[in-house]
Amino acid sequence: MRSLVGMTSTSEQPPRSDSPTVGELLPRAAEAYTAPEKWDQWILTDRGHGWEWARVFRVGPADVEEIWHAIADAVLDAPISSVRRADTGVSCAVYVVLTINARTAAVRTVWHYANAGAAPRLVTGFPVP
Numbered sequence: 001m002r003s004l005v006g007m008t009s010t011s012e013q014p015p016r017s018d019s020p021t022v023g024e025l026l027p028r029a030a031e032a033y034t035a036p037e038k039w040d041q042w043i044l045t046d047r048g049h050g051w052e053w054a055r056v057f058r059v060g061p062a063d064v065e066e067i068w069h070a071i072a073d074a075v076l077d078a079p080i081s082s083v084r085r086a087d088t089g090v091s092c093a094v095y096v097v098l099t100i101n102a103r104t105a106a107v108r109t110v111w112h113y114a115n116a117g118a119a120p121r122l123v124t125g126f127p128v129p
Helices: 036-043 050-057 061-077
Strands: 080-086 089-100 103-113 121-127
Touching (some): 036 061, 036 121, 050 103, 050 121, 061 103
Antiparallel strands (some): 080 089, 089 103, 103 121
């Protein structure tokens, strides 16, 4: 199993626009990556979205690699739902449907592109009603 540090998605995707666009797939989603501190300082913590992940999927910090793999696979086929452009780059929201521990739910993921050639970095993710 791949470790979380430097973890990327490895699936192939057809070519698409380099600029994130609502309704299209996430550019370079196969190169998506995440940083450990996003998980242990926000996504799966009590001060972040940890309680939502625990309630919906019955998962916690020990399940980070399973959650990441599910997100990285799902984002390959899910359209962008919103795009925000700022001086620090571009952020995109992508809703995916995950099944973890025989439980299925929608999850909102947010991705950041630091510049035009960057791969998408997971900023946050959480189950939604």
